[in-house]
Amino acid sequence: MRQASHLRGAAILGLWAGALMLYLSTVGIVLAFAERNTVTGVLTLGRVMLAVPPLAVGYVAARRIHAVGGPGSRLIGGTLAGAVGGGLLAIGLIIASAVDIREILVRVSSGLIDFVGFGQGAAIGAFLNIAFGAVLGLTGAALHAAPPRFRRPIVAGALGVVVMSMLEPFLRPRLQEFELGFLSRLLYESRGLSIASALVVFGIVAGAVVAWRPTRATVRRRLGAAGPEAQSTVRWASILVLILLLLSLPQLAGPLLSQVLVLVGLYVLLGLGLNIVVGYAGLLDLGYVAFYAVGSYLTALLTSPTSSLGWALPFWVALPIVVVGAAATGLFIGAPVLRLRGDYLAIVTLGFGEIARILFLSDALKPWFGGTQGILSVAPIFGVSAVDVPLLGWRLTGPTLTYYPLLLFCIVAAFVASRLKYSRTGRAWNAMREDEDVAEATGISTVNYKLLAFALGASVGCLGGAVFSTHLQSVFPGSFNILVSITVLAIVILGGMGSIPGVVVGALALIGLPELLREFAEFKLLVYGAVLVIMMLLRPEGLIPDYVRRRELHDEGTDPIAGTGAVGLPAGGGGAS
């Protein structure tokens, strides 16, 4: 009786996995990555994506059964879940090869059918899918059955192989440039890891994970035993190393990756600004792009000789004006709307964001903002297009040049944000976020503090806009749509509302990763949407939670993870990202 209900539960999990695999295939993600080798000749990234759902449900099924069943029933449950998942995909495969559904589901091409069916035709392909599903489910269940001592290194090693293979397009040219071409030839074989190097990478990562725990314990003990002076020395030394690393990053990364770094930096800056508004003050701003746009356009107006003002100020002279103008915009927009309740505020800010975009785009304001043509020839950040660094012999242009002021802005914004967090202001925001009425009753002027948060967020957003326009040396209204606001929101949510390191991690994951995986660009927004939903369902405090925020979210909601229905979708994002 009980056995049967476990198996039914496992089968339902398997159906979720199968639905997810069908979704990933029909939405086009699988085929987009079908060409990218993970281990050349053995595994492509598309296959990895199809493998993750059955693996995951095998693990989950085993975990569910774990509470009541023995190891045997765990393995059976996992296998069943994986096989059901594979079976659903197999059914899809048979249907797709029998009937041409390409008219409706445009991605179901013969290429996809070939790929999913292992190039073996429908019947054999379907059988293979069920078999692989079962094996993967069994593997997932076995992973759960294995003690964590083994599980951690295996999972980390597998992840290491996937990440190393994804880094190929960037690592290979860089290695060659640093005269390490032999290393890249050792590692990679026709755009993926060779079998041998995959094993080596797996071994190294797994070994590192095994070795890491005792080492960390030793380091902690030693540090704890050392005096406070030694501790502070270690801290300063690590900060120094970090700064040196950050400063030399563009040189190590090369111009291509530097462009990615600049993008990531821009979004870190925007994220830090939105973090003050959303994370600290708890005001959901869906029109944050408006400030970004105002910053860009103000900079362009002030610094471009061809703009309607034609003042052609140097960037650093224009900057203070831009920031003050931005703060004023924040106050102006904020003042009327801040008395609104949270969800209405979100929609009003969204309205403002769209109004700003349409106005910048419109013919009506063309004499000022240039309509669809935007504003051209914005001043470069130091007035020149290239800077030579004397002693090091570095020549900074384009992204490698923009990187440094951007880094400075990010550090300043992060510093200000972190100092504000535990200041009187930060505590007031905190109180306001948790309960506005109580905060008001304890003498906090919520309107003033909201305005302050809005103005600060606006200034940081404008700073981002200023860097953006000076980096591109032009502004176009097309750059400022609602999706920017939602992207920044996704960054803040992923990292954790109110968490500064979270913003950096969020920007790296949501901006950096899609840039590394070119095929991914098309599905970026899909993944952002999934990230927002999944984070809210499973981990509303974010990946790197802010301590206070975490307690708040887990005390208020009784149990945010309740409900079995939540399982299917989250696993989806896991597979997609």
Place this chain on the structure above:
Amino acid sequence: MARAGRLSLVEIILWGLRIAVVIGVVAGTWATLSAGRLEGDQWRTLVILGIAQGSVYALIALGYTLVYGVLLMINFAHGDVFMFGAMTAFFVADALAGGGFLNANPFLGLAVVLLVAMLSSTLVAVLLERIAYRPLRRAPRLVPLITAVGASLFISNSVRGLYGEQVKAYPRLDILEGSLDILGIPILKTQAMVIVSAVVLMLILYWFVERTRTGRAMRAVSEDKDTAALMGINVDRTITTTFAIGGLLAGAAGVLYALVFGQVHWFMGFLPGIKAFTAAVLGGIGNIVGAMLGGLSLGVLEQVGPNLLLSGAGVPSPNQLRDVVAFSVLVLVLIFRPYGILGRPETR
């Protein structure tokens, strides 16, 4: 004292805004009318188009209002529920039109297309509630809103991946070509059809909510979930029903929208979604009659507004700014009368 001073600063800004809006509206209207830019016929055409478009907004707005009524949440993804119905029904409409069935049996064909759209929108709406919103019912208020924003992005981009990103032209029906003459006013047949269908659906909805048992359960849940549960109402099922009804109406709205504009694409849910939300707020969110009124008035405002207010002021291509009018209505209503035309001020 200082605090009172600050507050009055905000008040000053608000009053300034009020005065600016009134002056803008009066001056723009006067300038346009005195310049006589548009003929009476043209105004009438604009108003009728506005009513047709507004009735589509009203149908979508009903979904926002119903959900807001029971859950107090803004279902930001509702615009994409609307889009999904229109997109899915496109394939049916296309297949029917290809065989000549649609023009041979226009009423049956259209009914089938509508049914498919309504069912597929309902499916998405119910799944959305089950997977994304139900686990968050007791979470802080912003959490479900962020989820809804994410879900909106997820649904629209899934459709982009599944059905492709090109714009799809909806088949045209011969029976809807040309115009009718009602009381001496020519109305395009498509627009007449859209208005009539929307009104019929709204009447059915009104009857359903006011007269049936399920409707009474919905009203009870929106008054007080806990008490409703104590009275033996299955709250979960009632909420699912509410989402389903919202989905049905959105699906129908999708087809009507496609008939008016003749095309559908994956991003078509965003603007009508926001505007329908505006309509819901304008009429008083949570209020069914309000959503209908709000939709119609927003549709008309949007068509007439730019021409009436802006063209007289010498603004070039005022119709580019149509969305600005809609968004300004949204912002102004939320600032000055967040409980809408028919709503009551909420205590909190």
